[in-house]
Every structure is written in C-alpha cells, then in structure tokens.
Amino acid sequence: MAVAAPSQQLLCFSNSTTTRARRRPWHPTNTATFLNSSHNNKPRVSLIICSSSTSQSPEANAETPESCVNLGLSLFSKGRVKDALVQFETALSLNPSPIEAQAALYNKACCHAYRGEGKKAADCLRTCLRDYKLKFGTILNDPDLASFRALPEYKELQEEARLGGEDIGYSFRRDLKLISEVQAPFRGVRRFFYVAFSAAAGISLLFTIPRLFRAFGGGDDAPDLLETAQNVAINLGGIVVLVALFLWDNKKEEEQLAQISRDETLSRLPLILSTNRIVELAQLRDTVRPVILAGTKETVSLAMQKAERFRTELLKRGVLLVPVIWGEGREPQIEKKGFGLPRKAAAALPSIGEDFEKRAQSITAKSKLKAEIRYKAEVVSPAEWERWIRDQQKSEGVTPGEDVYIILRLDGRVRRSGKGMPDWQQIMQELPPMEALLSKLER
Structure with missing residues (x-):
C-alpha cells in the first residue's frame, strides 16, 4: 500500500510492539517515470522508523490524522480492510494537512481496489490527482493497484489524465507531451509554419476581397477580374489546406499520446x-x-x-x-x-x-x-x-x-x-x- 508526501519532508512513525507485515514509504509527488523519458536524478524519500522508548498500541494515538493513517496501514496488514477504511475516513474528517489528506485518500483507494469497488477507488484517486498533485505514475506503478488497473474505471481515469483538464490536472498529459516531442521533434516547427502561412494568407485575403468587388464593379481603374479571382482562390485554398494540415497534425499527436500511454502501461x-x-x-x-x-x-x-x-x-x-x-x-x-x-x-x-x-x-x-x-x-x-x-x-x-x-x-x-x-x-x-x-x- 502506498502513501504520498512531498520529497522534502520525512514522516516519522512510532514503532509498536507488533511489526507490520509490509512497510512502504510515503512517496514524493514527482515519482512518475516513463519508458522513453530521460528524467534523471529524481528525489527519493525513505521511510524513517522511530522506535519509542515505551511500547504503545496504534489505537492510543488515533486522535490525529497521521496516527489514523498509521493505524489503517497496520489494520490492513492484518487483513482487516474494512477497519482500515474506517481509519482512513477518520483521518480525512480530522482536518488533515494536504500531505495527510493525500495519504489517507490514496490508501483509501487501495482499500476500495482490494474490495473490488472500482468506482470508489477511482473517485479517491481523482481527488488526489486534482487537489493534492498526485503523480499518475504512482497509480501506474503501484502493485497494490494491480486489480484496479484491470477495471474499466482505471481506463476512464487514465483517459481523463491523458486528455488533462481541471478535474484531474495536466501533469500526466504534460509528461506525455514531453515524450511526444522527443519522438516527433519537428511537429512544433510544422505547426509554426502552418499558423504563420495561414495568417499571411488571411491578411492577403483581406486586401484582395475589396479588389475583387472593384473588379466586379468595372471601371477604368478596376483591377483585372480574372487575376483578382485567382488570387482570392489561392489564398482561400492555402488557408483550407494549412488548417487541414494543422488539424491532421493534432490528431496524429493525440494518437501518439495514446500510444505512449499504452507503452508506459505495458512497460509496468x-x-x-x-x-x-x-x-x-x-x-x-x-x-x-x-x-x-x-x-x-x-x-x-x-x-x-x-x-x-x-x-x-x-x-x-x-x-x-x-x-x-x-x-x-x-x-x-x-x-x-x-x-x-x-x-x-x-x-x-x-x-x-x-x-x-x-x-x-x-x-x-x-x-x-x-x-x-x-x-x-x-x-x-x-x-x-x-x-x-x-x-x-x-x-x-x-x-x-x-x-x-x-x-x-x-x-x-x-x-x-x-x-x-x-x-x-x-x-x-x-x-x-x-x-x-x-x-x-x-x-
């Protein structure tokens, strides 16, 4: 079971007489790694176990969000998932700090995943992504969420993260776009020329259309009708072609982002x-x-x-x-x-x-x-x-x-x-x- 916290802060847990079956760190919020990315030197967080001089049960410190999260982890290690859920919900009701809220929500999602409650797990993770800056890579990598990743709710959550937005944040999409730019380095250059040439054609069209009206009106100083019509047609055609190419490039980028997302899932x-x-x-x-x-x-x-x-x-x-x-x-x-x-x-x-x-x-x-x-x-x-x-x-x-x-x-x-x-x-x-x-x- 994973919990999250900023890379600059270490949380110290009391060591009770009963050793938990599995201890895992509070992960930093920037732990997403990608198959084709080159992000190195990621900060890491280690779990510090502080031994207390007097043996105390976890229940004795259940009045704080931190102790509720610790107690929930302890209960889960004993197979008491329902009781662990109660502790994580209690932690969320005690006005927790952002660190503690992220930890409680994330572990609550893991409990729901264990119970096969995909929608509840997705709701908790969505809140973590939106409000507490959880990296999607944590969800992608955590073996505790393997059962959740096989559910349709995970697919929906991943698709929302790939598209980005206010409801889930842009961090996952931003990481995908960085990989996409490495794989297709000239896409940005092409788009610049699409926009620049479209703007040039549009400006030219603004000056050509009045000339076309004058050509239709005739007169001694009227421009040649055929030549003016050809200029208008060239400008319009150029704008249509350039806009079509721009939209096509956008579509290809979305397909590439989806493929990168699948490749990342495959790699894990x-x-x-x-x-x-x-x-x-x-x-x-x-x-x-x-x-x-x-x-x-x-x-x-x-x-x-x-x-x-x-x-x-x-x-x-x-x-x-x-x-x-x-x-x-x-x-x-x-x-x-x-x-x-x-x-x-x-x-x-x-x-x-x-x-x-x-x-x-x-x-x-x-x-x-x-x-x-x-x-x-x-x-x-x-x-x-x-x-x-x-x-x-x-x-x-x-x-x-x-x-x-x-x-x-x-x-x-x-x-x-x-x-x-x-x-x-x-x-x-x-x-x-x-x-x-x-x-x-x-x-």
Missing part, C-alpha cells in the same frame, strides 16, 4: 521468469524481444508447440514467449492478502521512487538477469495484461478478443502485431540475431 506489466523471479517488462529492455501470444488455451498451446521446433534460432534472436490466455484474468491468480501482487512479488519489484534507468537495473546486473531468461515467461495479473491487449486491439482496428500476437522491440515498444498466431519461420527471417548491428540500433 509484471512477468515471472523461469527462476520464479518477478520482474516488470521494462526491466527486460535491451535484453529480449517479448512475443505476446494472446488467445484461447488451445490456440496458444499449439503456437507454443510449433515454436519449439525453432527454439534455438528464436533464442539467438532474443525471443521471449509470453502466453496470455483469454479469460484467465477472471480467475483468482494470487493470494488475497494485500493488494495486487503477492507479498513476495511486491518485494521483488523495484521502488516506485526510482527513475527508469535505476528501475531497469535494480533487481540484479544485466548479465545475471539475462541468465535467468529461459525462452518463456508467465504473466502476473492476467487481467491487467488482457486489458492492455484489448486496448491495443482497439487502437489497431482489431475486434477485441480475437487471437493475436504482438512482437515487441528491444526498447520495449511494439514492433508489429497480427491476427492469429505467428509464422515462426517468417519471424526468424524478420528478426536479426542479438549480436547483429540492426539489433544494436534497435536498443
């Missing part, structure tokens, strides 16, 4: 390697080319069997098979003790406060991680994976739920996808070996 999806180590997909960047096989159990199993014939060649090309079975996400996949991933899984994931480069290296050295990858990985939180695949299908005009395969690049972005299962011989011809120059350029 967790996998189990052959050694039972749990990693995020982002941590495998530059190491493997994941090939996601989504379909019915029979179809995916058949595709996996066919891939066995080319196992050696696929390994040379860094292929990592990731099977996703439709409908598996609706089955209970994890022990319902805490949120999202099981405790061991959550401990294996890197800290949310780290920047991307540290996240990619936080579990172990690349060489050791590479040795743990054995051709196939299992998905964690299948419902999250299934929701991402369905979103990707919608964006490419494919009916959600059809059998598809998706090949990722070494840098984690989508290389290409197709209906049905892949032709492994074609994939071997398409993908260069890992030591080839083309593979180095793909990183």
Whole structure:
C-alpha cells in the first residue's frame, strides 16, 4: 500500500510492539517515470522508523490524522480492510494537512481496489490527482493497484489524465507531451509554419476581397477580374489546406499520446521468469524481444508447440514467449492478502521512487538477469495484461478478443502485431540475431 508526501519532508512513525507485515514509504509527488523519458536524478524519500522508548498500541494515538493513517496501514496488514477504511475516513474528517489528506485518500483507494469497488477507488484517486498533485505514475506503478488497473474505471481515469483538464490536472498529459516531442521533434516547427502561412494568407485575403468587388464593379481603374479571382482562390485554398494540415497534425499527436500511454502501461506489466523471479517488462529492455501470444488455451498451446521446433534460432534472436490466455484474468491468480501482487512479488519489484534507468537495473546486473531468461515467461495479473491487449486491439482496428500476437522491440515498444498466431519461420527471417548491428540500433 502506498502513501504520498512531498520529497522534502520525512514522516516519522512510532514503532509498536507488533511489526507490520509490509512497510512502504510515503512517496514524493514527482515519482512518475516513463519508458522513453530521460528524467534523471529524481528525489527519493525513505521511510524513517522511530522506535519509542515505551511500547504503545496504534489505537492510543488515533486522535490525529497521521496516527489514523498509521493505524489503517497496520489494520490492513492484518487483513482487516474494512477497519482500515474506517481509519482512513477518520483521518480525512480530522482536518488533515494536504500531505495527510493525500495519504489517507490514496490508501483509501487501495482499500476500495482490494474490495473490488472500482468506482470508489477511482473517485479517491481523482481527488488526489486534482487537489493534492498526485503523480499518475504512482497509480501506474503501484502493485497494490494491480486489480484496479484491470477495471474499466482505471481506463476512464487514465483517459481523463491523458486528455488533462481541471478535474484531474495536466501533469500526466504534460509528461506525455514531453515524450511526444522527443519522438516527433519537428511537429512544433510544422505547426509554426502552418499558423504563420495561414495568417499571411488571411491578411492577403483581406486586401484582395475589396479588389475583387472593384473588379466586379468595372471601371477604368478596376483591377483585372480574372487575376483578382485567382488570387482570392489561392489564398482561400492555402488557408483550407494549412488548417487541414494543422488539424491532421493534432490528431496524429493525440494518437501518439495514446500510444505512449499504452507503452508506459505495458512497460509496468509484471512477468515471472523461469527462476520464479518477478520482474516488470521494462526491466527486460535491451535484453529480449517479448512475443505476446494472446488467445484461447488451445490456440496458444499449439503456437507454443510449433515454436519449439525453432527454439534455438528464436533464442539467438532474443525471443521471449509470453502466453496470455483469454479469460484467465477472471480467475483468482494470487493470494488475497494485500493488494495486487503477492507479498513476495511486491518485494521483488523495484521502488516506485526510482527513475527508469535505476528501475531497469535494480533487481540484479544485466548479465545475471539475462541468465535467468529461459525462452518463456508467465504473466502476473492476467487481467491487467488482457486489458492492455484489448486496448491495443482497439487502437489497431482489431475486434477485441480475437487471437493475436504482438512482437515487441528491444526498447520495449511494439514492433508489429497480427491476427492469429505467428509464422515462426517468417519471424526468424524478420528478426536479426542479438549480436547483429540492426539489433544494436534497435536498443
């Protein structure tokens, strides 16, 4: 369970005789990291545990917002989610500071997510984003919210954050636009020329229209009608074309922002390697080319069997098979003790406060991680994976739920996808070996 606070302030909690099963920091509000961003040197916050000289129960200090939040975390660690909710609501009723209010609301959302109350969780998170400057990256990265990220309410919240606005804030959209500008650096220049030339054509049109009226009126000093009409037509045509190009560029930017948002969601999806180590997909960047096989159990199993014939060649090309079975996400996949991933899984994931480069290296050295990858990985939180695949299908005009395969690049972005299962011989011809120059350029 995560809670948020400014990076310059550390909160000190009393250490009771009962140790909580899991302690997590109050995260700073600027912890969002992105797959293709280059924001480094992010401030980090560590949790300081202050041991008191006298042993006190959490209930003894329940009169302050801070102690209510601590008590709520303690109750949740014992599985008493309903009682934890009461404590977070109590904290919100005690005139909390912005830090305490953000913490109480965020953890209240985690409780609602655990109980499957997607709408209530989304309302709490929306308030955190709007009123308390919570970074959307915290919601995106927190394993405690894995169950919420598989719900339609999360999709709605993410779409609101991507579009930005008074109800949810512009921070997420601003971060997306920074990545978009890196990927399309000349879009701003093109827009400048669209606006400048449109303005020039408009000014010219203002002077040409009176001349056209004079040409229609005739007279000794009247301008040539045909020449004046041609000038008006050129100016009007130029304005129409430039405005159309401007609108087209805006549409392409929105599509790109949506794709970047999906790529960021994809990079945070967790996998189990052959050694039972749990990693995020982002941590495998530059190491493997994941090939996601989504379909019915029979179809995916058949595709996996066919891939066995080319196992050696696929390994040379860094292929990592990731099977996703439709409908598996609706089955209970994890022990319902805490949120999202099981405790061991959550401990294996890197800290949310780290920047991307540290996240990619936080579990172990690349060489050791590479040795743990054995051709196939299992998905964690299948419902999250299934929701991402369905979103990707919608964006490419494919009916959600059809059998598809998706090949990722070494840098984690989508290389290409197709209906049905892949032709492994074609994939071997398409993908260069890992030591080839083309593979180095793909990183």
